[in-house]
Amino acid sequence: MEQQQISTYLLKSGIRPLQKRVKIMSYLVSKRNHPTVDMIYSDLIHEINGLSKTTIYNVLNLFVQSGVALALNIEGNEVRYDADTSTHGHFKCKICSGVIDFRIKQEELPNPMLDGFRIDEHHYYLKGVCSFCANKIEA
C-alpha cells in the first residue's frame, strides 16, 4: 500500500496521519510479520531519523485504541502487533518463534452462551511446531 493510501486510511479512522505514524503503519501492513516493538524499532531506526522506542509504544497504543491494529498476547513475555483487524487466527511456532495467520470466518468461531455479556474481541491462538521446523527435526 502506498503511503498516501495509508494516510487516508488513518485519517478515516480518526488518526492524524503524521509521518512516523504513517511509516509505522506502512511497516505493519507491508511486512505482515506480527512484530514486537523491538522488531519494529530495529527495522525502522535506519529509515526514520531519530526514532525512539517510546514513540513506537505511543503510536501502537494509539493504533490499538483506534481499532486499526490488534495487540496479540500469544506469549506472556511479548506483545505482537497486527494491522490486519479482520477475523483470523494465529499460530505460533515454539521452535522458530514465528507467528503466522490462518483464515477463519467469524461464524466458525464458537459463540458461547454468555447472557448479557458484550463481546468486543475474539482471539484464537494455536501453538505448536510449524511444518518447516517439524521437517528439520525429522531430518
Place this chain on the structure above:
Amino acid sequence: MEQQQISTYLLKSGIRPLQKRVKIMSYLVSKRNHPTVDMIYSDLIHEINGLSKTTIYNVLNLFVQSGVALALNIEGNEVRYDADTSTHGHFKCKICSGVIDFRIKQEELPNPMLDGFRIDEHHYYLKGVCSFCANKIEA
C-alpha cells in the same frame, strides 16, 4: 478436592507432591479464579509460613511444563494460571478484570488447514464487558 487427592494427582503427573506444591495446586483447584502470581502470593502468604514469590514462579512453571496447569496470556501485562487443562475458553472483562471460563468442545474449535504443522495448544480468548459490569454501566 482433598490435599490427599491433589498429592495423588501430582504424583501421577510426575510431580513430587511437596507441601508447597500441594498447597498451590489446591489453591488453584479450589478457587478457580485464574489468579496471577501476585494474587496467589497475597492469598497464600498468610497460610504458608515463609512463602516466597520465587517459589510460586518455580512451582507454576513446573506445573505448566508438566501439563497440570495452563498459562493464560490474555493481557500482555499479566500471566494467569488455570488448573483446568480441559478444552475451554476464557472471557476477560475489561471493567472488573475478572476472567471466567466457558465450555466449548474441542470439535467446535475450527481446525485450520495447516499441513505438516503439529498443534499442541488451543487458546480461545474473548474480551469485552461481563453482564454484571454491563448492568452497572446502564444503571
Place this chain on the structure above:
DNA sequence: ATGTAAAATGAAATGATTACAAAAATAGTC
C-alpha cells in the same frame, strides 16, 4: 541419625513498558 540430591529462599539482574518533563513538530491565524 547422616549424607545427598532436590527445592525454596532472597537479593540482584533483566527486560518490557510506562510516566513525565522538556524539546520539537504541526496546524491554524494573522
Place this chain on the structure above:
DNA sequence: GACTATTTTTGTAATCATTTCATTTTACAT
C-alpha cells in the same frame, strides 16, 4: 511567511513482572 497554541516526540528515570543465582533449607533413602 512569521507567530502562537496545541499536539507529538523524545530521552531518562521509574515501575513492574519475571528470571538468575548462590545460599540455605528440606526431603528422603541408607
